[in-house]
Amino acid sequence: xxxxxxxxxxxxxxxxxxxxxxxxxxxxxxxxxxxxxxxxxxxxxxxxxxxxxxxxxxxxxxxxxxxxxxxxxxxxxxxxxxxxxxxxxxxxxxxxxxxxxxxxxxxxxxxxxxxxxxxxxxxxxxxxxxxxxxxxxxxxxxxxxxxxxxxxxxxxxxxxxxxxxxxxxxxxxxxxxxxxxxxxxxxxxxxxxxxxxxxxxxxxxxxxxxxxxxxxxxxxxxxxxxxxxxxxxxxxxxxxxxxxxxxxxx
Amino acid sequence: xxxxxxxxxxxxxxxxxxxxxxxxxxxxxxxxxxxxxxxxxxxxxxxxxxxxxxxxxxxxxxxxxxxxxxxxxxxxxxxxxxxxxxxxxxxxxxxxxxxxxxxxxxxxxxxxxx
Numbered sequence: 001x002x003x004x005x006x007x008x009x010x011x012x013x014x015x016x017x018x019x020x021x022x023x024x025x026x027x028x029x030x031x032x033x034x035x036x037x038x039x040x041x042x043x044x045x046x047x048x049x050x051x052x053x054x055x056x057x058x059x060x061x062x063x064x065x066x067x068x069x070x071x072x073x074x075x076x077x078x079x080x081x082x083x084x085x086x087x088x089x090x091x092x093x094x095x096x097x098x099x100x101x102x103x104x105x106x107x108x109x110x111x112x113x114x115x116x117x118x119x120x121x122x123x124x125x126x127x128x129x130x131x132x133x134x135x136x137x138x139x140x141x142x143x144x145x146x147x148x149x150x151x152x153x154x155x156x157x158x159x160x161x162x163x164x165x166x167x168x169x170x171x172x173x174x175x176x177x178x179x180x181x182x183x184x185x186x187x188x189x190x191x192x193x194x195x196x197x198x199x200x201x202x203x204x205x206x207x208x209x210x211x212x213x214x215x216x217x218x219x220x221x222x223x224x225x226x227x228x229x230x231x232x233x234x235x236x237x238x239x240x241x242x243x244x245x246x247x248x249x250x
Numbered sequence: 251x252x253x254x255x256x257x258x259x260x261x262x263x264x265x266x267x268x269x270x271x272x273x274x275x276x277x278x279x280x281x282x283x284x285x286x287x288x289x290x291x292x293x294x295x296x297x298x299x300x301x302x303x304x305x306x307x308x309x310x311x312x313x314x315x316x317x318x319x320x321x322x323x324x325x326x327x328x329x330x331x332x333x334x335x336x337x338x339x340x341x342x343x344x345x346x347x348x349x350x351x352x353x354x355x356x357x358x359x360x361x362x363x364x
Contacts, residue, residue, distance in 0.1 A: 003272075010271040014264050021263070025256040032251065032301030039298065039319035043306055046320075047313035055306035055320035056327070064324060071328050078335035085342040089349075138309050143331060210309060236338050243345055 051206035052136040052215035060141060061221040065200040068221075069185055072228055076182045079232045086239045109158060117159030124152040132226040136215035142222040146229025153234055162245050166238065174234045181228025188217055188224065255296035262289035276344040276354045280337055287333045291326050298322035 029035070042055055042063065052058040060068050128149035135141030157165040192201035200217075207214030262285055269282030298319030304311050306320035348354050 006271060010268065014267065017267075018260065018264060021260040025252075025260065028252070028256060028297065030252045031255045031296055032299055034298055034300045034319055036298070036319050036321070039321050042320055043317045044314045046306075047308050053307060053309040055308065055317070056323045059320050059324040060327065064321075067328065071331055075331055075335050078339050082338050082342045085339070085346060139305070139307055141327075143327060240341070240345070 047209050050215050051209040052218055053210055054136055054138060057135040057141045057218060061218045062202055069189065072182055072185055072225055075232050079235055082236060082239055086243055114159040117155040121152050121155050124148060124155060128152065132223055133219060135222040136218045137210060142225025143229055146226040147233060149230040150233035154237060162241055169234050174231045177227045178231030178235060181224045181231060184224035185221055188220055259289045259293035259296065262292060274355050276347060276356060280340045280344065284333060284337060290329055294322040294326045
């Protein structure tokens with residue numbers, strides 16, 4: 001199809017779509033006038049029921065815990081799919097470092113960038129652990145903290161080099177974190193069946209609202225997700241960086 | 251105000267779609283897809299907003315205070331995770347397409363080759 005015909009077809013379809021969207025959105029409640037029954041209910045009962053002060057995390061890991069299980073497995077499956085897509089092909093081979101100690105440095109990294117990124121690695125790991133563990137109390141949780149933790153390794157790549165990053169995140173460990181996190185979430189769910197009679201039901205004591213160890217299984221599920229997300233993202237970045245730096249056609 | 255919030259969502263959706271249709275580079279196309287997906291975040295968060303309400307975190311405000319909808323925020327989080335996975339898979343496909351065809355221009359990718 002010629003470019004002009006394609007654009008014409010799109011403009012016609014987009015105009016129709018815009019009209020449909022405007023029509024549909026005209027029927028939505030006015031901005032700021034939301035009265036969703038479930039949201040109002042959760043805002044009122046979440047602290048009393050689950051002793052969790054962050055309603056979003058409580059929804060994610062308790063009220064809607066089953067959806068999060070699915071979401072976690074979407075991430076898991078897509079990273080497996082990515083590893084399959086970027087596997088070593090017949091016409092490719094991995095290029096070993098020519099000399100021992102040769103490193104794939106990030107091109108264009110100045111001394112200032114290297115120093116700054118390496119200084120930030122430690123604080124970023126602490127921030128990741130803080131966000132992971134305080135998900136039930138303040139904004140955060142396993143997904144956000146997991147990405148932060150994986151980002152610390154990207155800083156190692158920026159400031160140090162790719163092989164340093166790989167040494168800090170051995171493949172086996174990364175895969176173990178990813179698979180263990182996914183399985184851990186499922187096992188905590190099974191714990192709900194054993195101890196409380198329903199899958200993913202919160203079966204631990206709720207503790208005191210506002211304390212670090214409170215809200216029952218919510219922090220545990222959050223940590224499981226954090227391990228899975230960190231592992232998944234590090235695996236994902238390693239696969240892409242492998243393509244750019246290690247794999248050679250030949 | 252409603253028109254601005256919902257209009258932004260609609261605009262992001264359509265402008266991202268325009269980018270996908272006219273794209274001449276697979277990486278650019280993937281980024282356009284993220285623009286389309288970000289329209290859903292704006293829509294979800296706009297729907298869940300209550301005027302004068304705080305964030306649904308009751309650590310420093312009394313339980314039962316007027317707060318925005320936590321459910322759409324949790325849904326948005328799901329949405330972000332799904333977007334990240336979709337982008338990763340599409341970029342992997344772009345890497346392989348570039349290896350096979352030597353180009354990232356979708357118009358140059360012929361279906362029957364190799």
